[in-house]
Amino acid sequence: MKRFFTAAAFFAALVAAWHWAYIARIWSPVLVPSPESVLRYLWEIARDGSLWSCTVVTMKRLLAGYFIGLLAGVPLGFLTARVQALRDTLGVMALGLQGLPSVCWVPLALLWFGQTEAAMLFVVVMGTLWSVILATETGVRNVNPIYIRAASTMGSNGVHAWVHVMLPASLPFILSGMKQGWAFAWRSLMAAEIYVTIMTGFGLGHLLHYGRELNAMEQVVAIMLIIVLIGLLADKILFSPCERFLHRRWGTEK
Amino acid sequence: MTLETELQIPPPARLAIANVSKWFTTSRGPVHALDQVSLQVTEGEFVCLVGPSGCGKSTLLNMIAGLEMPGQGALVAGGKPIKGPSRERMMMFQESALFPWLDVFGNVMFSLKRKPGLSDAERREVAEYYLRLVGLEKFMHANIHELSGGMKQRVALARALAPNPRVLLMDEPFAALDALTREQLYGDLQKIWAKRKVTIVFVTHNVREAACLGDRVVLFSPHPGRIREQFKIDLPRPRDINSVALAAYATKIMSALKGHLIADHAEGQE
Known part of the structure; x- marks a missing residue:
């Protein structure tokens, strides 16, 4: 409860300072809109349904790309960990491409796929894939070999050992790769949506982009808030419970 | 069966x-x-x-x-x-080699799940039998990291005995255990061996x-x-x-x- 009040007080103070800066007219109201106008804008787009539809478009792109990246990345990570030739090739490639800011995929995606959903998907997959591969590889290579030996005396080898021993044993690493992949995918998708207009669906990035075009600062700020909120929610809903579970099981909690 | x-x-x-x-x-x-x-x-x-x-x-x-x-x-x-x-031929290691992603019961069940010819209910009963045998039935749902070194080795013993090996x-x-725990386990191991003569x-x-x-x-x-x-x-x-x-x-x-x-x-x- 005390933690909740500390947090509530902090954010209330933040909004109050913002409100004061608006009242005091330190900057032009065009550049610093009032908290009320931001709220009013949010209320409007919530009522006319565009907030919902844009969020759905964005989340669909994000989740589709993210899960493709995950489904491809985990097995590829396993393979790079187990096959020397793959570690020297795919592993090095993953390491290089993970260092490439995922925004850099956008021009290439546009030239390859045009202004299509495929371009969006491609950018998100590229954002996710490499960090998931690298994290899985690290995880698998850090599995205590004694687990594999113990499992094999209990009749677990081959695919069963991969699924029931290697995979859970490397989960702490895979989860941190999943978090990083999620962050990269989210950033690259926003960049792509701001950069490119795609007629098959308007996402949050487009709203942000049009806010700039229209000089509608309350729109820009409102959409930024939504993007931040989605990021926070994803962490709280998707990752935090998994992390808490792993910490409890492994005993890695402070 | x-x-x-x-x-x-x-x-x-x-x-x-x-x-x-x-x-x-x-x-x-x-x-x-x-x-x-x-x-x-x-x-x-x-x-x-x-x-x-x-x-x-x-x-x-x-x-x-x-x-x-x-x-x-x-x-x-x-x-x-x-x-x-x-x-x-089941094996016990110096480090317990228990799986930290499973609880105590899950660890004992791991070896049983790979054994054909048993229903899930029977596997559970067998697992409970062996946890009782090593005196850890109260810790069935404990996480591995919550156990002491001696308790870990008891779970490892239960896990090794569960598929009913001949060796x-x-x-x-x-x-890796302290002297006092070790002494207790000498007694326990002899008792368990007297019961399940492998x-x-x-x-x-x-x-x-x-x-x-x-x-x-x-x-x-x-x-x-x-x-x-x-x-x-x-x-x-x-x-x-x-x-x-x-x-x-x-x-x-x-x-x-x-x-x-x-x-x-x-x-x-x-």
Whole structure:
């Protein structure tokens, strides 16, 4: 409860300072809109349904790309960990491409796929894939070999050992790769949506982009808030419970 | 298969190890780990392998488990040549090797789930039976990291016994525990062995531990690993690690061990 009040007080103070800066007219109201106008804008787009539809478009792109990246990345990570030739090739490639800011995929995606959903998907997959591969590889290579030996005396080898021993044993690493992949995918998708207009669906990035075009600062700020909120929610809903579970099981909690 | 037949004690297996040699290649060249080792272990016998590090006792245990293959020679368990790991020969390690992503019950169930011919309800009952046997039924749903070292090894014992093996292989299972816990586990292990009479091969470098637990103590010497001497321990069970008679055996084995080491060293000097 005390933690909740500390947090509530902090954010209330933040909004109050913002409100004061608006009242005091330190900057032009065009550049610093009032908290009320931001709220009013949010209320409007919530009522006319565009907030919902844009969020759905964005989340669909994000989740589709993210899960493709995950489904491809985990097995590829396993393979790079187990096959020397793959570690020297795919592993090095993953390491290089993970260092490439995922925004850099956008021009290439546009030239390859045009202004299509495929371009969006491609950018998100590229954002996710490499960090998931690298994290899985690290995880698998850090599995205590004694687990594999113990499992094999209990009749677990081959695919069963991969699924029931290697995979859970490397989960702490895979989860941190999943978090990083999620962050990269989210950033690259926003960049792509701001950069490119795609007629098959308007996402949050487009709203942000049009806010700039229209000089509608309350729109820009409102959409930024939504993007931040989605990021926070994803962490709280998707990752935090998994992390808490792993910490409890492994005993890695402070 | 019913629960009763599952919990029935299977005939313990006889082990026959004949002229087994093993070489390893390391970065410093080949290492001769075992040289012409032959050993018979009768059904239901408790044999302790003792020796300094590098004498190949753990290597031999891994070969009986089927985790490693001999360079030369033959290993036979229960009349069948050992070709790989099997549920008939379960192993316990120095680090418990319990899976941290499963709770206590899940760990014991892991070995049972791979055993065909049982329903899930029967597997649960078997797992509970073994957790009771090691006295941890109250900790069924505890996480592994919440257990003490001694409790971990009890769970590992339950997990190894659960598929009802005919041979139990133990690789220095108590070496990392404190003396008090260890003493308690000596008593518990003897009690459990009296109930579920499997053939046990137990590797240790603790001579007293070997004399306390084994029907027979097999003394190894290193470089290359060879069997030097064997001692039959004719003491009634359950044995107390602190008993005077046991100390006499331990002293005898210890001086034999030292004697071999000094002789080998002198031989190396010449």
